[in-house]
Amino acid sequence: MAKKSKENGSSSASNNNNKQDQDGLPDALLENQRTRVRVGNAGNENTRGIYYSGAYTSLGYDNSFSLDKFKKNFKINVLSDKPDHLVFEMIGVDAPIANALRRILISEIPTMAIERVFMINNTSILQDEVLAHRLGLIPIKVDPKIFNYKEPGKEYTAEDTLIFTLKVRCYKDANGETINGTVLSKHLTWVPTDDQNEMFPNEADHPRPAYDDIPIVKLRPGQALEVQCYCEKNIGREHIKWSPVGTAFYKILPEISVSDKVTGEKAKKLKQSCPMNVYDIEDSGKAFAARPMDCTMCRECIRDPEMEPFVKLERVRDHFIFSIESVGTIAPKTLFQDAIKILIDKCSTVENSLNTQI
Amino acid sequence: MADTAPTKIESPNVINKVEVISDRPDCATFIFVDEDHTLGNALHYVLMKNPKVDFSGYSIPHPSDNKMNLRIQTKGNTTAQDAIMNGLSDIKDISQSVDERIGEESNQSHIYSDAQLCHRHDGHPTNRLF
């Protein structure tokens, strides 16, 4: 807010050359404060973005939202696209939107997970409730979109429930080898109810754990396990077992500038001080940030007060490096698209609710 | 989570999603049920970016209460209701262009229609939503 009054003071000067629609602020310092988060020894500065539409009016900069401007500046750039892990850059979007998508990814995309476990026999060392919890956390690979939410207190139906059984007995075979010493997720077998076989005509779509080799419990010869598991559909906000992502997070792009004065011994010292090996030394002996993307903002390189004036650690406020790691049931790209749909849908729900009240 | 305590029934009645408290057209407090920072902060952000809005702020009064309050004061040339509607459509516009852009990045086409992707609070528990 202090900034605002400063701008008002200089309003008469800048109003003369009223440059609307320019890309940034004419004042370099203010522009830096608007677009960068400064990371210093004493703490971070300018962490909060300035979103007020009229914050820079006196400087001829329109801070209000315009879809055209947004579309012009917005970029997505995929950095890594593996089946279960997507990393991409999202440029030109502010934190509240990026954060909304991140939060939806973690806690509002529905999946199926084991919710009820009927113990028929459990002579393993694990207590029933601990076993049930472990079973719940196993990601179930099935398309959640074809299921309904189970209505509380109602009977289970083929449209809202999947049943798995787990029946494992550990024993020693003729050669003295222990068989079934570890109960794995592959031992879970799907039991189709009613017309569920028709819901999954292809063998490949059959509901199953996302991975076959998740250990559930260890058994010794003579111990046995027989349980029935009921999967229900829900979202991560109810319990984390329904979250479709291992985690979804973003970091803000680090920007590091090193002063020209950092040469020779000083440059070597700087290069050595960084645990992430961000810096390199030019042939001329000058240090520079060669791999800024690796920076974790640990601030080790500026911990020495002598170095602080020479190294500028900043983050680009509207440049996010987004990482989505799926638990293996839904592809991360699909998850991101689903998250966008859910955000749009949230808005529609509120709109409908408001419209019915007027 | 016991059967006897159906505390979190998602009512198909979307009318109760938002309650409006307002005695002047340019000021209003909106009380959202079952919403959190996800929508609260996003709405606050787009509202602040609206030149017709003087003030917007949101709070979650208590973590174990599933309510979120959003306060809007406009500059008078528009109503708080219009401002929030504007904000909601801004979020939708942003989301849509993000979706377009990620769609361009992926060669796989969209598999699901919007209706299938409905959020669960939209009700209709008998439809196969999501």
Ligand code: SF4
């Ligand atoms: S903040 Fe840490 S990781 Fe980043 S450049 Fe400095 S020492 Fe390296």
